[in-house]
Amino acid sequence: MSLSAVQASAYLHHLHLESADPDRLSAFYASVMSMERSRFENGWITQGPARRLIISHGKEKSLASAGFAVRDKEGLEGLKARAQERGLKPESVTEPFFSSGAFCVTDPDGNKIVFGLSSGDNHTEKPIRGPLQHLTLATADIAAIEDFYSNGLGFSVSDKVVREDGKLMTCFMRGNHEHHNLACFLQDRKGIDHHSYEAGEWDTIRDWCDHFARHDVPLMWGPGRHGPGNNLFIFIKDPDENWIEVSAELEVVHDRQVKTWPHEERTLNKWGRAIMRA
Structure with missing residues (x-):
């Protein structure tokens, strides 16, 4: 059964930004947006409670991908079925913040949009609210x-x-x-x-x-x-x-x-x- 994004309860989970200087940009988000950062491939992961960014080397002010999480496995499979029915050519992907089974589609402007199930949020500290x-x-x-x-x-x-x-x-x-x-x-x-x-x-x-x-x-x-x-x-x-x-x-x-x-x-x-x- 295919499902709409609303039926699957899709919400913005994380973003992957590109930068000519990932070190500088990740340090900014760590301090100014109250996140922690850790090394990831050719860049950094910055994250806090319900806010997560991947920052990698690339063209400044570029969106590498956007990750939307859905409520459950049924929602993920239903949304993928809809994408297939509508000819959006969903492809399986591996994302650091998602469990296995995530997929991506590419919009008309070339933006990569990933859907998956959240692998959890291990941050228990309570800085300023800001999902x-x-x-x-x-x-x-x-x-x-x-x-x-x-x-x-x-x-x-x-x-x-x-x-x-x-x-x-x-x-x-x-x-x-x-x-x-x-x-x-x-x-x-x-x-x-x-x-x-x-x-x-x-x-x-x-x-x-x-x-x-x-x-x-x-x-x-x-x-x-x-x-x-x-x-x-x-x-x-x-x-x-x-x-x-x-x-x-x-x-x-x-x-x-x-x-x-x-x-x-x-x-x-x-x-x-x-x-x-x-």
């Missing part, structure tokens, strides 16, 4: 990306941002009850736009801001509140200029129609100015 929560892609073809993830893999579309002339600019998608754990923005490039960590509540965003200040890392945007998802946010940059979001109070979606938002600053930030991608 890895969503990935936002940059793409020149939003329609193709939306079709691949929603029709191909069964992610559910929550909201869209549309320009006055009807052109689709942004699409927010979810693999579970969260408003989005995957999104895409129209840009003149491919790859990663940003990735986000879930603070849970406003006070924890404050704690992250204090933590960043102690590490002399300034906010590049925020605090603010997004329209789609209604979440509070702050943004910083890592040494490779990757955008990092810390978010709180993201909408929980049970059953509602897709919302359409105008392409304007107040959509991206109800409180004021926004960084417009296009």
Whole structure:
């Protein structure tokens, strides 16, 4: 039986980033994002409670892969069956954070997306709350990306941002009850736009801001509140200029129609100015 990503309860589990200087980048995530790091092949693994990154040598600001975990073996097999039915050519892979049986597909922009069962989280210490929560892609073809993830893999579309002339600019998608754990923005490039960590509540965003200040890392945007998802946010940059979001109070979606938002600053930030991608 084939299953959609939502039926399999897919959530963002880990990311694999490439960098021209993996040592520098992994040291940043270890200190600024409160993770531990260990050697892995030609790079590093950095991880903390529910937040995990693989950082290897390659082109700066490149996404090597994104790992989505699903609830159980039935969900994984059902999602793989759907990918096969839709002609997405799933391939078996081995991932350091997943048990055996993981598979990957490649989207129209060449992004490698891996699905698997989490092999567990051995971190018991309790630093600032911040599970890895969503990935936002940059793409020149939003329609193709939306079709691949929603029709191909069964992610559910929550909201869209549309320009006055009807052109689709942004699409927010979810693999579970969260408003989005995957999104895409129209840009003149491919790859990663940003990735986000879930603070849970406003006070924890404050704690992250204090933590960043102690590490002399300034906010590049925020605090603010997004329209789609209604979440509070702050943004910083890592040494490779990757955008990092810390978010709180993201909408929980049970059953509602897709919302359409105008392409304007107040959509991206109800409180004021926004960084417009296009």
